[in-house]
Amino acid sequence: DSGVTQTPKHLITATGQRVTLRCSPRSGDLSVYWYQQSLDQGLQFLIQYYNGEERAKGNILERFSAQQFPDLHSELNLSSLELGDSALYFCASSATGLAGPFNEQYFGPGTRLTVT
Amino acid sequence: DQQVKQNSPSLSVQEGRISILNCDYTNSMFDYFLWYKKYPAEGPTFLISISSIKDKNEDGRFTVFLNKSAKHLSLHIVPSQPGDSAVYFCAASYSNDYKLSFGAGTTVTVRA
Numbered sequence A: 001d002s003g004v005t006q007t008p009k010h011l012i013t014a015t016g017q018r019v020t021l022r023c024s025p026r027s028g029d030l031s032v033y034w035y036q037q038s039l040d041q042g043l044q045f046l047i048q049y050y051n052g053e054e055r056a057k058g059n060i061l062e063r064f065s066a067q068q069f070p071d072l073h074s075e076l077n078l079s080s081l082e083l084g085d086s087a088l089y090f091c092a093s094s095a096t097g098l099a100g101p102f103n104e105q106y107f108g109p110g111t112r113l114t115v116t
Numbered sequence B: 001d002q003q004v005k006q007n008s009p010s011l012s013v014q015e016g017r018i019s020i021l022n023c024d025y026t027n028s029m030f031d032y033f034l035w036y037k038k039y040p041a042e043g044p045t046f047l048i049s050i051s052s053i054k055d056k057n058e059d060g061r062f063t064v065f066l067n068k069s070a071k072h073l074s075l076h077i078v079p080s081q082p083g084d085s086a087v088y089f090c091a092a093s094y095s096n097d098y099k100l101s102f103g104a105g106t107t108v109t110v111r112a
Helices: none
Strands: A005-007 A009-012 A018-024 A031-037 A046-049 A052-057 A064-068 A076-077 A087-094 A111-115 B010-014 B020-025 B032-038 B045-051 B054-059 B062-067 B072-077 B085-094 B106-111
Touching: A005 A111, A018 A087, A018 A111, A031 A076, A046 A064, A046 A076, A052 B062, A076 A087, B010 B045, B020 B032, B020 B085, B020 B106, B032 B062, B045 B054, B045 B062, B045 B072, B072 B085
Parallel strands: A009 A111, B010 B106
Antiparallel strands: A005 A018, A018 A076, A031 A046, A031 A087, A046 A052, A064 A076, A087 A111, B020 B072, B032 B045, B032 B085, B054 B062, B062 B072, B085 B106
């Protein structure tokens, strides 16, 4: 158990809908990262928050947004969903905001989103 | 643009033998490399890392080798055990950056 929790585990919704994925980081971690893993592909970095503020953006679509709340949990909002958005969405957390030794990212179990 | 590549999607090895997983990268600014292991229905788990100032890092049965001139790293698992059957992801980052760039993963199957 990494200490990172994600809800829900599974989500099935229709095209055009909006969903919210939730992540609680490990106790004491200030940074939260969101990744998308499509079928047979590696994890693609979407966005990072550090202590409530957006720190870095990756290949995140304009239809997607995220935020980190004062209690450090984070939500990823996906809107106007398309079939291609079906994927595993992982949240990770780390102690500080920079990648590097002693600041490894710990991943949650993921949310599997299926858009029909 | 895939900056981290794992060209072998799968690897099958007999229990007790060595597993060698390979990873290539294109961004010469990368200076920190990690391997993650992932079981089905779970998130990736950090396994081992190496900084670019080293060419080898060992942790129990797991050893990572880094060849900076070739922009190549490998993970050796000796001896391989059935519990090692999983997907292994190579990841890389550079100093003062935030994100990890991941390879597509290699599925390892350890045969009894």
